[in-house]
Amino acid sequence: MPVTKLRLLVFALCFSLVAVAPVRFVRAEGSPASAATVPADDVVFRATQDELARAVGELQLKDFAKPYFVEYTVLESEGCAVTGTFGAIVNASSGRGRTLLTQIRVGDYVFDNTEFAGPSIIPTSMVEDEDYFALRRDIWLASDGAYKQAVESLAAKKAYVQNRTQKENIPDFSKEKPTVAVAPKVSLSFDQAAWEAKIRTWSALFRNYPEIQESSVTFRSTAANKYLVNSEGTRIRQPFRYMSVDARASVQAADGMSLQLSTSFRVNDPADFPSDAEVEAGIRDMAKNLIALRAAPVISEHYVGPVLLAAPAAAEFVDNYLASELSGQRPSLIEQERSEGTQFSERLNRRVLPLFLNVYDDPTQTTFNGKKLFGAYETDDQGIPAQRVSLIEQGILKGLLMSRRPRKNMGNSNGHGRLGGSAGVSAQYGNLFVTATEGKTDEELKAQLISLCRLQNLEYGILIRSVDGQGDPLMAYKVYVKDGREELFRSATLGEFSVRAMKNEILAAGKTPTVTNYIAGRGFPIGYTIVAPAMLVEELELKPPTGTTQKPLLLTHPYFDKK
């Protein structure tokens, strides 16, 4: 079931064990109206609800308090991966898994055991089968461990606070209305043999490129279901579907330097997967780019000057420098000794970007310009309905992404509590949009790059079309001032860049933002999207490679040797 077609059902009944507040029902925009309760035949719901009742009502050590809040997240996923190289399958694996995340809070909303030292969400594995009794046993033992740990943490946290003066008294956990949103489950269905055949064909494409030393093509498909059940009455079941083909290849340049490129085709609805011809063309383009890169000159000197980031490179730039600044997650008590949060978090209502840029996050938006957005969701990982949050308006910081961890003057979640990272759930972006009010065409941006370079007496400026995961250029070009010619070069790394510099150094942005989808999470997929236009940055540093490289190979590729 693709994210965009999520049907979040409207419920007629409040199904909660501890009804502390009116239940909020979520209804997806445009979804067919259908009423339902928490399905009685769902074993995961039954097992978690029944253990939840025991944990809330009976889980107590003598002389200690019962939990005031209990939450179970169940992450189910099944996936498969097929990897091929040079026309043959190297690995074909499939697997299932079910993980339980247990959160038990003792104390109260104002002061509890969490956000002190160490995570308060404890992951354990569960049986794969739909077996009510075995599932309950797993939850029973996990709850026991989590409760005992919570009791100890609360005592330690109280002792810690007693010895210190506190600047401000902000609650540990926000009070929110419970949500019931149960979407249909997804499961993995695909034709393994057909995909293996495709992987053979696509990986055999590399038989056409003698320069390429190593290559592989991997198909992945994942179907995941996430459950959230808590003592406030929240009941959520949300699916996530993911399918991808990744092709990667490596070459060695004449100077011995090893170069890699990859290309990916990712969808969150199998029906959207590109045609075979498109995939084949994409792999061939990647191979050709890699061969061009192999022959391209190394950037020979430090470059400090204007850089034009084409849209995909700009998205990576936004992800690396801007995105994490927008989190309003207040650090835990121990972390506060070192930092009070991000640089942006203390600059509300101050200008942090140029006047022509706006930034917002909107997980409720499922498509943009016809492209599906992976960061879309109906409710976040704490059960809070997704909301559009305006973050930066005309360069001024107006808001922050919030989870159920309150901060000063921001007492509630805005639906951005997301799983991932070591902290369990924290405030993170879903679909992050960067838009420009005076967007320019690609030609206008290139012309502006050239004129900037001319002013600075530079022979050329830099255009970066794509970058790797570290943000270092992959496909990057010198743009000559003289004639506007673009010349590919390789192996530069990006110098340091401070997020503070964004305020003044982004000089212009493109008209058309493009979509870049990401998948994170080990075992359980978590989707993110950045929608951003090209950006012209006044000054970035590019460094030539350092260190030594391997000598060219002595042995030759047997397939091409033969020919």
Next chain:
Amino acid sequence: MPHRRRLLCFFCLVLLLSVGFGGGGALRVAADGRNGAKTAPPVAKSVVLTALEEELKRAQTILKAKSEQPPYFISYYVTDSDSMSVTGEFGAIRSSDSNRIRLLDVDVRVGDYQFDNTHPIRGYGFFTPSRSIPIPLEDDLDALKSTIWLETDRRYKAAVERLIQVKANQAVKVEEEDKSADFTRETPSATLLPTVAAGVDRKAWETRVKALSAYFRQFPDILDSNVSFFAESSNRFLVTSEGTSLQHGSNEARVVIVAQTRASDGMDLYRYEVFAARTADRLPSDAELTKTMEKMVTDLKALKAAPVVEPYTGPAILSGRAAGVFFHEIFGHRIEGQRQKGDDEGQTFTKKINQAILPEFISVFDDPTLEKIGDTDLNGFYKFDDEGVPAQRVKVVEGGVLRNFLMSRLPIQGFDKSNGHGRKSPGFRPAGRQGNLIVEASKTVPEAELRKMLIAECKKQGKPFGLIFQDISGGFTMTTRNAPQAFQVTPIMVYRVYTDGRPDELVRGVDLVGTPLISFSKIIACSDRPEVFNGMCGAESGWVPVSAVSPSVLTAQIEIQKKPKSSERLPILPPPDATEKK
């Protein structure tokens, strides 16, 4: 995880490898086996072997032509493994996986047999770990070959670099005590045995495992339990520049049952049982397995009520299985060839060839060619070791006198040939390892007599009781010099045997510890009934299946220490009701 799973340390973690994993018997048989008099049909050479042979020739030719220092030895070793594992818990499947993988290990040596790049660099610890490359699962010659050459190039360059380091290290350090060569010369093996195919029905095993594991549902005291089934078919292909070209296959299967409870003082108590067989159909029936589980539950109930024993030294009987592990740890690891070499090693027995090290009524040999004893399959059975040397029966101790070591192709002073004990798992360099370690006694007494002798020995020493170690889960030992030369064996079922005629008493919370030389000198007698311990052994060359076979042993003195114990309380709430209809 709220409770530790896979807690059992099986056998011998040499070199302080600290974590073991469930694994018991694993019996291997080459598929050509037992066709004896009949003429075997000709075996086709696999595409994998052809790819390895062709690439090896090409690499040799090119490196000879293009490099100043061509390798003197190249080998390609492929392990093609098809495995599955199903774990069930309280009637539900916890995990069910299957995995097919072909892993290539490339070895390139520069220098010569006497002195090459694998020579240890002193002062820098152990040799660097190797690594495996996944290669295509399909018999596509071009695709297979496309994955071999790059790794060969990388390993050749690494070998040349390391030889320079080795030479420099030789120059700056004192002369080595053991001046033996770095690689033995062996007769190449060119043997094609049929490959094996997996033929195990995973769905059927899922049903069986679910049904079996549901047995524990009725016991609220059992905190954790599981029933696991494991099966693997492996085919191995080895090609060397010396002319070895080898292809052979083997199957293994096992069922492991684990159950855990916790005593009121927080001590976690375990029972585990392993059934190993060459193939899945040779494993015990459901009725037999259920009977085992019944016994496990009874034992755990008794253990929960059993007193915790205080540290003690005195006489004891090690049952055959316990004695097998004892010999594997205390003795087996110390007669592995490479442990006689190198300044880091304890070298307990290095200079003791032709000297008495055990009582004269005990002989020990290691015989990987032995498929089974009685009806029990032996885990350490193989036809060729991982360096392509045929398995051999090695007489290690004859009448108490040390005669030989377990040799891989790493020579040691006085021993310049492998005796077919070079073993490893993919990604590691081979080392001398045990296969089927067999302890024999020329003078034996019946089990009942051994018990009488125990009581007599206790009386002689003025001890009110002796101990019987009935069952054991595994152990470990340290053989290097920077750690104490000690071993530890982890018993599960230990009884006090009183001299005053009181009934035997089950106790809990003990580990058996000691040092090798003292322990050997205390052996008094052996029973006439050998028992088999099948297990997995982890050491510097990875995990390998092994067996240890021994009769019960009476020793005048063993030492036990308190087992480390958790301080976890029992769960606050009772377990969910298994009978509840929901």
